[in-house]
Amino acid sequence: MIDETHARGRRSWVAAANADDTDFPIQNLPFGVFRPVGSDVAGRIGVAIGDRILDLAGIADRLADAVEDARTLLASPSLAPLMAREPRLWTALRRALVRMLEAGSPDRPALEPHLVAAETAQMLRPVRPGGFVDFFASIQHATNAGSLFRPQSPLLPNYKHVPIGYNGRASTIGVDGAAVRRPNGQRRRDGEEAPSFGPSLRLDYEMELGIFLGGASEIGEPVPIAGAWRHIFGLCLLNDWSARDIQAWEYQPLGPFLGKSFATTISPWIVTADALAPFRVPALARTAGDPAPLPYLLDPADQDLGGVDIRASAWLRTASMAAAGTPPRRLGQASSRGLYWTPAQMVAHQTSNGCNLEPGDLYGTGTISGDGPDALGSLLEITRGGSIPLSLPDGQMRTFLEDGDELTLTARCEREGFTPIGFGRCRGTILPARGDPHASPPVTADGDRRPAPAALA
């Protein structure tokens, strides 16, 4: 719901929050977990405001009147307890923070000691998702990827009926800046009958949004689509790193596994559903001949305003570009308004069989691609499966990612009459594959372990 917290005229006493190009004006206030520089705390909950982080544990006492259990919820090293609560509480917390951070607030002197310079803080994973589901909601991406394998019929028959998704690996979800090591794995090269094991030769990114779920549902009790947005705590950027060669060899018949599970990177700031209210848009209009969503996926309010217009971009900088001070090259830009399925449809679908939700569960939207060559969300699509190399400002060519490449996702929401908000940064740099994996020492040292069979490698 759009309310006074979104008013364009509202300014903050944190000066940098009033800059035109900030991702974090007072109208945003995304939640994250950080560790102050030099500290060894497990993590502290904060909101981003301009170039500062407001340490909420430090001001929990001042929020206690507005937000029940504020002291307990905000002292946690994870957002899970807050996510477990109801939307009413999230909204009350946001409103209290807007009041305290706006220009002229009498709370300024009390809050200032609890502001941390964002550049000095280490951002942590905001919550350890108990479940991670990656969808495939961009029909442009599904069409582009499918056309590489099935030029005549790129979309499978189920695509326009089913919000296709699969369970991903939650343990390797990291935040902006986390190391991304090129995976080793089985891949079969063209013309070879047998696979070999070694570094992925077709390492890719996928430009996605992440959707963090709040509240919970019981096993056996689907979440109706009409109530589904109430389970959405907020959104972030998500890079679903993909080893295309490992994935291509392993994925039949049970889907992606090691081609994806080595790493997923999210942006550390979760932009709340409340902050996104002005940027809600209608669900993607179906074209003539498309099936109507089945009733459990169809809700008038969701059709009217269940989409969200978040324009994401992916940026590449090679090591040599970085050394020369060359800015990153934008690889593609596309909006989530083009997704074939809305977030509420994802929730309704994922729970339609009785599967429960847990607070902190994470969805990925799937790669977001739009129309045209500048709106593609993966190198697979940009280089047509590696067949058309991309030229970079330093004279290098790319089909897939090379060691040392830095891939960054960013996103902004803009709408006439509203202050733009952004998502911060979701960045990863590719480290070389681990060498000689069979000769390496075991992970857990132990006297009675036999040596690894290096001779076999």
Add this chain to the structure above:
Amino acid sequence: MIDETHARGRRSWVAAANADDTDFPIQNLPFGVFRPVGSDVAGRIGVAIGDRILDLAGIADRLADAVEDARTLLASPSLAPLMAREPRLWTALRRALVRMLEAGSPDRPALEPHLVAAETAQMLRPVRPGGFVDFFASIQHATNAGSLFRPQSPLLPNYKHVPIGYNGRASTIGVDGAAVRRPNGQRRRDGEEAPSFGPSLRLDYEMELGIFLGGASEIGEPVPIAGAWRHIFGLCLLNDWSARDIQAWEYQPLGPFLGKSFATTISPWIVTADALAPFRVPALARTAGDPAPLPYLLDPADQDLGGVDIRASAWLRTASMAAAGTPPRRLGQASSRGLYWTPAQMVAHQTSNGCNLEPGDLYGTGTISGDGPDALGSLLEITRGGSIPLSLPDGQMRTFLEDGDELTLTARCEREGFTPIGFGRCRGTILPARGDPHASPPVTADGDRRPAPAALA
């Protein structure tokens, strides 16, 4: 390692542990989490011995000399802290318990007050797995399932190279006795172009073993196969309930999702890797022409003794059989010694791309089927995709599971010269699908939620 804890002659002062047919002699001592009847504790760690459960939190003080941190580890309502520790500690705990429980032990008077009658205890999920990976390791099952779709080439080209697996949903894992509600979902019936939404018409079970992992590994650091068994805490039974019609419609291109995520049932007792030592067997011999495992999957010790011989059975009892007192009918029996991939190969594969392990992670082996019509692990195989109905003792026929059917998995390990051990029970009864899902009230009551669009259903 086979040691004195496995000696056949060893007997317990718990009389029922010495019965020939018990699953839980003193040579077993599986770990679980239980709630005493009438109690509201979150859970207490116990070991099964005959028809009793020994409450380990109650005797932690007596274990403190043998097992470091025993008080902390055993006071947890979950096995996760114990699983996080190293195999040396698991072994020390087992040895101390054998000493205290064996006939003639001076500890008997101190332990007896901490024995609980198993029939009075409620068994709980022993740990909430952070990750759940389901493999596809039975080549018989893969062949049987594949032949339904591709009679000429049932096995895909990757099968003999890759331990195929996929990430499952951890939040819906329950233990023996948990309700299993028939899922609703999209399924497209034969001859229909468009799918409809409703109760699964092809609900099946899958007879599997679960493998609980202990210890941890770091992201980016594969676990070498030679050390992989050290990450295996123990095994249980696992029923990977499957809605074949939902799965068939949704699974391309990203694998099973809602056809599996509605429920997974495990047996509550985890039989430790130590208890299984006498039942280790060679890895399945490859037949002529089969490829050798790639080096990262090949370890001489694993080839020699990396398999395990656990004979599992699936039993069906309809509601009318139960009412008439008819015993369950055995549907199939097969041993895990026939799996194409060993547990250590699963660990080495799953971490080969740098994906980390966390304590409490769970693997499923995939459906275990053997040779012949009495060795099949799912109705899909027994009824050839529903085309050959099965006759039951009450005169009913089955292609897939009906409401009220009770499906139970059991398993035993037997070897000449050793006391047999068993796995207890993994049972579920099918509840009818939830009716009229679109008209149902939302999960989380809230005043401002709009009514569900019943008119659309």
